[in-house]
Amino acid sequence: MRNTRLKYFFNKAFFLLFIIGLFCFSVQTASADDLSAKEIVVKANDLLRGKSSSATAVMKVIKPDWSREMTTKIWMLEPDYAMILITEPARDKGNVTLKREKEMWNWVPSIQRIIKIPPSMMMQPWMGSDFNNDDLVRESSIIEDYTQSLIGEEVIDGYDCYKVLLMPNPEAGVVWGKVIMWISKKGFLELKTEYYDEDENLVKYMTGSQVKEMGGRTIPSYWEMISVDKEGEKTVLEYKSMEFEIDIKPSFFSEQRMKRIR
Numbered sequence: 001m002r003n004t005r006l007k008y009f010f011n012k013a014f015f016l017l018f019i020i021g022l023f024c025f026s027v028q029t030a031s032a033d034d035l036s037a038k039e040i041v042v043k044a045n046d047l048l049r050g051k052s053s054s055a056t057a058v059m060k061v062i063k064p065d066w067s068r069e070m071t072t073k074i075w076m077l078e079p080d081y082a083m084i085l086i087t088e089p090a091r092d093k094g095n096v097t098l099k100r101e102k103e104m105w106n107w108v109p110s111i112q113r114i115i116k117i118p119p120s121m122m123m124q125p126w127m128g129s130d131f132n133n134d135d136l137v138r139e140s141s142i143i144e145d146y147t148q149s150l151i152g153e154e155v156i157d158g159y160d161c162y163k164v165l166l167m168p169n170p171e172a173g174v175v176w177g178k179v180i181m182w183i184s185k186k187g188f189l190e191l192k193t194e195y196y197d198e199d200e201n202l203v204k205y206m207t208g209s210q211v212k213e214m215g216g217r218t219i220p221s222y223w224e225m226i227s228v229d230k231e232g233e234k235t236v237l238e239y240k241s242m243e244f245e246i247d248i249k250p251s252f253f254s255e256q257r258m259k260r261i262r
Contacts, residue, residue, distance in 0.1 A: 037148035037164045041181065043188040045142060048219055050244040054078045057239045061129045061145070064232035070127065075246075077142055081253040085261050096258040100250075103203055104133060107258040114255055123175050130204060130225040132233035134175050145172035146179065155211060158189040159184040176203075187211075202228050214240040 004241040055074045060067060061119050071088040075081075082099040086092045090181075094109040104117040117124075122134040146166035154163050177198035194205045204227040208220030223237040 003104075004144065006232075007215055016094065016143060023134060037150040037162075038143070040144060040150070040162050040183050040188065041148050041166070044181070044183045044190045047074060047188050047217060048190060049078050050217075051216070052246050053242060053244050053250050054246050054248075055239055055242040057237055059127075059129060059131075060234065060236040060238075061127075062234050068128070074249060075251060075252065077248055077253065078141075081250055083253055083258070086127070095127075096261060097133075098125070098160075100253050105255065105258070109259075114258065117191050120175065130227050130230075130233065131237070132175070135206075135225070135258055142166060142179065145174050153185075156182045156184070159189065159191060161185065162193060169187065187218055189218075191220065204228060210238075214239060215244045217242075217244060 026242045029053070031166060045098070053074075053076045057072050057074060058069060059072060067215040069089070070092055073085045073087060075083045080101045082097075082101075086095045094107075097105040098105045098107070099131065102121075106115045106117060107113075110113060118134060123132050125131070126133050126135070146168055149165050150162040151165045154161055156223040161182040161184050164181045164183060166181065168174045168176065168178070177200055178196045180196075183189065184191055189211060190208055192207050195203050197203050199214050204225060206223060206225045208223050209219060210222035211218060214221060214222050218257050219239075219242075221239045224234055225236045225237070
């Protein structure tokens, strides 16, 4: 009788522990999936940029009857500093774009001048590409300048994705009326982004593909920016190498360094 009671007690205790464990697992799983839209965007942004980074990338501007290619070096210190150096071709070599907090400049070695870019020119194409000045250095912050909300889920290139709407905050001086992002549930990869004007007309969209490990992270390495009203035109940005969490200070991003960076 004693053995029977002990056996009953242990079986019941095991069953209770199993139920409790199953409940805890369910709660943990739910909380892991129950991310806010802002947290999803933060994870995607942090993955691709980190606190600091450097990269080598090739940009190809494609038009219906011609194309041109540029090789660039990029340094970033989030969220306020960025520098982009063109290393090829020879005619553009040495051109530098600098962002420091809310200000932006271009160094043009052919005329030995630093040109300040006013806020009104943030929508202007960068070096004739489909990327504008704001795209390249993200003068506006997708985290702080927009309110994020989850509006659905879709599959992009085989990845289950969150679909996130970003609407500008009233006080933010941003260039887009709204932005929609598709971010993979696994890995938080930014696979597609649409940009709309103030009248909510789609202006252009960007896709990310060729996911690979770069700098110890798994990220899209091949990006296409396509303007919807320019048939047969697009700009490709392909990262060749990336490093994250590099040792770089705000003093690196200076007008003096623009003239001598190599």
